[in-house]
Amino acid sequence: MDAELIAMQLFSGVALGAILVMVALGLSIIFGMLGVVNFAHGALFMVGAYAGLWIASLTGSFWWGLLLAPLLVGAFGMLIERVLIRPLYKRSIDDPLLLTFGLAYVLVEAVRILFGNEGMPFPTPPELAGVADLGIGYFPIYRLFVVGVVAVVLLLLWLGLEKTKFGLIVRAGARDPQIMRVLGVDVAKVWLLVFGLGVGLTALGGVLAAPMRSVDPEMGALVLAEAFVVTVIGGMGSLVGAVVAGLLIGIAISMTALFAPEMATIVMFALMALVLLVRPQGLFGKPGRA
Amino acid sequence: MTKGLPTLPITRRHALAGLAAGTATLAMPGLLRAQSETIRIGFPTPLTGPYAAEAKDQVRSAELAVKLVNDKGGIAGRKVELLVRDDKLNAGEAATRTLELIEKEKVHAVVGSLSSAVQLAINEVTRARGVIFVSISQSDTINEVKDFSRFTFHEALNPHMTTAAVAKHTFKPGMKIAYLVADYAFGHEILRGFKRAQAAIGATSVGEILHPIGAPDYSTFMPRLRAMKPDILCICNFGRDQANSIKQAVDFGLNKQDRIVVPVLLYTQRLGIGAEAFEGVVGGANYYWRLQDTLPSAKAFNDAYKAAYSGAYPTDYGAYGYTGVSSLLLAMAKAGGTDTDKVIAALEGLTYDVAKGPQHYRKCDHQSVQSVLVLESKAKADTPEEADPFRILAVEPASEDILRSCAELGFPS
Structure with a gap:
């Protein structure tokens, strides 16, 4: 085993984790602020990929798909929050969970009706096709691009939450919505935007993943399971946790694939079990929350 | 004003047909109906x-x-x-x-x-x-x-006859073969078949990696497959997995260093993913429409x-x-x-x-x-007709010789 191979493997893991981070972030934001366990999150990842493909084929450009699909699906997410989820806030936590669970099935079947069962190819945009020589080995340029986009999105998200008034309201609303209401903040509007943001992030993950994996109606199922593992390891509701755990899982899968490929799918669950035993609230979670 | 009034999707034609069928059933004796x-x-x-x-x-x-x-x-x-x-x-x-x-x-x-x-x-x-x-x-x-x-x-x-035919036209003595295999019965049987053929031809295996069926991402296997420096990368999986794994192998530049061989070269997947990723990939098939020639x-x-x-x-x-x-x-x-x-x-x-x-x-x-075809996916430039992406390299004729013998399968002779 030479060092170059291990370095390449680490890098593959980061690229793999980058997509997971996008999905897990949305899941975590929505749970952290709204207390909704969004089981439709994987399906919305898939819808994002299809929306990207659809827009790219209409406009002839991947870039429009990358830009517009997350906005479009994010808006669709806001519609879901406003029409379907909001009436359930006063009920038990299980109700939105069941609703989103059913919604996932509806979305998958709708996509099957519209685009077929077989899935569709999503060609790598020509500007980003090819392989780059990293010095330690060759790596697809597109995967480097994905890591770059995710890094930029994370930076913007951090700035937005830490440095803007809206971010302040969001953070405060997550801690104590009651007080926020008393202070005259329209919490309902904040939650609407937060849900849309979370859905937009997973849709972006879907569009980014599409040229690597092609697009199919089932693509969200596995991603959802992985994203849940990431949020549990990182701590439910913790954004830093989602980022760290997402990259950690990507690297763990990648390194296991190198030494024991058959174990690569199981390793993240083993890791989750370990974290739950040692630190039940997750790496960055606050005790007592879920 | 139709609110609350369910409309039944029955037209006059349906009703007439139903009536006719009903009469026919009544008129028909039991025996005739069974026939x-x-x-x-x-x-x-x-x-x-x-x-x-x-x-x-x-x-x-x-x-x-x-x-x-x-x-x-x-x-x-x-x-x-x-x-x-x-x-x-x-x-x-x-x-x-x-x-x-x-x-x-x-x-x-x-x-x-x-x-x-x-x-x-x-x-x-x-x-x-x-x-x-x-x-x-x-x-x-x-x-x-x-x-x-x-x-x-x-x-x-069956995997035995498929892999024997494909190996015959791709493996050469002394070649190094790396395998990426779907981890279930089909993948295992294909791997067994290729390794049997490989031993007979005199090629060697430099590594076998199993992946779960339906896996979307193969990137974590690619650096290692590349480091094995094989002459042939043999990808033993099916359906969408074939398209995804070949595309990702090509994304990582593996096709520049070795030839990609698959047990069955799938028409649907090749049309779906495009000529570039599949260019030069060789695999078996039961049928290709150009047999009509x-x-x-x-x-x-x-x-x-x-x-x-x-x-x-x-x-x-x-x-x-x-x-x-x-x-x-x-x-x-x-x-x-x-x-x-x-x-x-x-x-x-x-x-x-x-x-x-x-x-x-x-x-x-x-x-x-039956016969086994060995196909090669053509380059984009050689594919003027979208529907004709493959070249028939060989047709192994239908013969019991390409099957395992009845005795080997455990049947009394």
């Missing part, structure tokens, strides 16, 4: 999941075979009906659907499946119930005496398919649906109905040429003796 009873064929296949594209083609071709027979008046005056069910690529689901087809729908035979593991589950059910099953998915196990059912006929190629039966099949499906060509796995159902219906016609023992005897004595040259079911294991 004119429709022949029902169950068709479980994974309409959803990573093999959906190939399953869809299986259904289209199977429906074509049924339609052609019905257009000629059916079998012994009876119409044929295909009952398609989604087995979701899941052995339990397939067993349940098959049982349902047998118990509730009273099917006379089952054709279908697309996954060695799922196929064996269906085989269990049909064997226990004494129902004829024409399996159209690759399997070596189904030939072996342990899993043999006298009710089962294996229309698909030399075979009249292929021409007839293509023409019928194109007429039924707006000019599209039949695919490899699609052809299984056609040859499988056709062989069964030919045997039923010969047997004069659906009597299980008579149809089995007819299938055993049948020689048929419906799409790819003469075929027959070998007596001992009911494996269809």
